[in-house]
Amino acid sequence: MALATQLLPEFRIQRDDDRCIRCKVCVRQCGFDVHSYDERRDCIVTDESKCAGCQRCAVLCPTSALTVMQNPYSYAPSSNWNRERITDLKRQAESGGVLLTGCGNDKGHRIYWDHLVLNASQVTNPSIDPLREPMELRTFLGKKPDRLQIRDGEPVDLSPQVTVETPLVFSALSFGAISHNAQLSLARAAREAGTLFNSGEGGLPRNLRRFEKNAIVQCASGRFGVEPEYLRRSAMVEIKIGQGAKPGIGGHLPGEKVSKRISAARKIPAGTDALSPAPQHDIYSIEDLRTLIYALKEATNYEKPVSVKIAAVNNAPAIASGIVRAGADVVAIDGLRGGTGAAPKVIRDNVGMPIELALAAVDSRLRDEGIRHECSIMAAGGFRCSADVVKAIALGADAVYIGTAALIAMGCTLCQKCYTGICNCGICTTDPYLSKRINPDVGSRRLVSLLDGWSLEIKEMLGGMGINALESLRGNREVLRGVSLSQWEMDVLGIRGAGQ
Numbered sequence: 134m135a136l137a138t139q140l141l142p143e144f145r146i147q148r149d150d151d152r153c154i155r156c157k158v159c160v161r162q163c164g165f166d167v168h169s170y171d172e173r174r175d176c177i178v179t180d181e182s183k184c185a186g187c188q189r190c191a192v193l194c195p196t197s198a199l200t201v202m203q204n205p206y207s208y209a210p211s212s213n214w215n216r217e218r219i220t221d222l223k224r225q226a227e228s229g230g231v232l233l234t235g236c237g238n239d240k241g242h243r244i245y246w247d248h249l250v251l252n253a254s255q256v257t258n259p260s261i262d263p264l265r266e267p268m269e270l271r272t273f274l275g276k277k278p279d280r281l282q283i284r285d286g287e288p289v290d291l292s293p294q295v296t297v298e299t300p301l302v303f304s305a306l307s308f309g310a311i312s313h314n315a316q317l318s319l320a321r322a323a324r325e326a327g328t329l330f331n332s333g334e335g336g337l338p339r340n341l342r343r344f345e346k347n348a349i350v351q352c353a354s355g356r357f358g359v360e361p362e363y364l365r366r367s368a369m370v371e372i373k374i375g376q377g378a379k380p381g382i383g384g385h386l387p388g389e390k391v392s393k394r395i396s397a398a399r400k401i402p403a404g405t406d407a408l409s410p411a412p413q414h415d416i417y418s419i420e421d422l423r424t425l426i427y428a429l430k431e432a433t434n435y436e437k438p439v440s441v442k443i444a445a446v447n448n449a450p451a452i453a454s455g456i457v458r459a460g461a462d463v464v465a466i467d468g469l470r471g472g473t474g475a476a477p478k479v480i481r482d483n484v485g486m487p488i489e490l491a492l493a494a495v496d497s498r499l500r501d502e503g504i505r506h507e508c509s510i511m512a513a514g515g516f517r518c519s520a521d522v523v524k525a526i527a528l529g530a531d532a533v534y535i536g537t538a539a540l541i542a543m544g545c546t547l548c549q550k551c552y553t554g555i556c557n558c559g560i561c562t563t564d565p566y567l568s569k570r571i572n573p574d575v576g577s578r579r580l581v582s583l584l585d586g587w588s589l590e591i592k593e594m595l596g597g598m599g600i601n602a603l604e605s606l607r608g609n610r611e612v613l614r615g616v617s618l619s620q621w622e623m624d625v626l627g628i629r630g631a632g633q
């Protein structure tokens with residue numbers, strides 16, 4: 134027996150009937166079937182209870198007849214029992230299940246980027262004009278040697294490196310979680326901008342193998358799509374241990390979403406559930422991890438860096454140290470604001486730590502142990518703008534992963550409904566009709582523009598500090614000062630307060 138809902142719609146939709154020309158664009162554009170046309174009454178009717186607030190219908194309405202806004206209803210004021218808590222309780226009382234969500238943590242955890250300010254040159258150490266002087270953003274990802282040895286004019290025994298022209302790398306977004314057109318847009322943009330995209334754990338469709346020089350391929354707990362050719366046709370291999378949005382949690386792509394194309398990429402039968410176990414079942418120690426790292430190096434003829442990605446959790450510095458000692462060339466750390474296609478809401482909102490603290494702690498630990506040069510650090514987890522990136526590099530990152538920002542560039546409005554498989558902008562869906570809403574020509578152009586814009590801004594900030602190469606900023610916390618931070622926070626970040 135269906136339980137009566139006690140939920141009010143999250144969004145209100147107002148239609149100006151005088152403006153509405155009954156074109157039915159809104160009916161066709163809403164994948165959640167909010168709008169429908171009533172032929173008898175010649176009007177559009179609306180079921181607000183299904184609205185995700187993505188604004189697509191309002192944006193595309195040719196006469197601007199629609200307004201979609203948050204429903205202003207409120208319960209009796211209570212700091213403890215706020216609207217979200219009451220709504221979640223009611224949803225759970227109806228479903229009896231785990232509440233799922235998409236995107237990254239949207240709670241009010243402190244965003245440390247907004248409490249860090251950058252330095253700038255004034256009288257001494259003059260600033261550099263990036264429009265007139267060369268500025269170097271090129272970044273090399275991989276283990277660096279203890280000392281440089283030259284034989285016949287060539288460096289000896291240099292571990293494999295991947296060169297990116299900007300420190301901005303696209304995060305892991307797997308085929309199945311995102312549409313093929315979205316993944317193709319990322320791949321094309323990565324190639325054009327001289328950077329990398331990440332296959333995520335869903336394998337790589339055969340027609341994306343041509344982007345091998347720009348592909349990070351993941352080896353995750355489900356081992357989807359992992360085969361010799363997949364590993365060899367890549368720029369870097371990444372072992373995924375954890376993810377910032379859901380540390381300690383696996384994944385599940387329901388069988389109905391496993392189409393022929395997804396089954397081919399993942400190497401599983403079409404229509405079967407794609408289950409990613411929470412742990413890697415062959416890794417229970419650093420020694421086990423080392424075995425996998427070297428198995429992947431062996432499989433790729435020791436020609437590609439191997440990365441290990443972990444979620445930012447309490448003991449991330451010790452884990453990172455173990456990862457480096459196990460032979461990884463790159464450590465990727467994903468903070469608690471990292472996005473996802475689907476995660477239990479309770480995990481997304483309560484587990485992990487901000488990337489700012491984890492990054493600083495990991496970088497300090499590796500420096501203290503004298504092994505920082507043995508790996509590159511990639512930071513991930515809700516990077517919003519170029520200033521976040523510059524601050525991350527000053528805290529010790531070699532490069533950053535951008536995921537949610539890239540999705541927004543392609544059209545995402547952060548409606549958090551990715552887990553439903555219905556994405557009105559064609560990103561987090563496998564529905565062929567919805568997927569076509571991403572035109573790879575347009576998607577890749579927008580992504581390249583985003584990378585270009587951020588890269589130019591990074592050069593502006595570097596120039597302002599009198600620095601002409603990103604390498605000179607890396608781990609240079611002296612350019613950062615804290616504002617409104619407590620002493621323990623500044624200690625973890627390894628910085629001084631503004632005015633000190």
Ligand code: SF4
Pocket residue numbers: 148152153154155156157158159160177193194195196197198199
């Ligand atoms: S898209 Fe706008 S004009 Fe067209 S039917 Fe919907 S509300 Fe009316």
Ligand code: SF4
Pocket residue numbers: 146162163164165166167168183184185186187188189190191201557
């Ligand atoms: S889900 Fe998006 S497209 Fe559908 S009614 Fe709501 S705002 Fe409009």
Ligand code: SF4
Pocket residue numbers: 187235236540544545546547548549550551552555556557558559560561
């Ligand atoms: S990817 Fe799509 S479903 Fe997910 S938050 Fe963005 S717009 Fe919503």
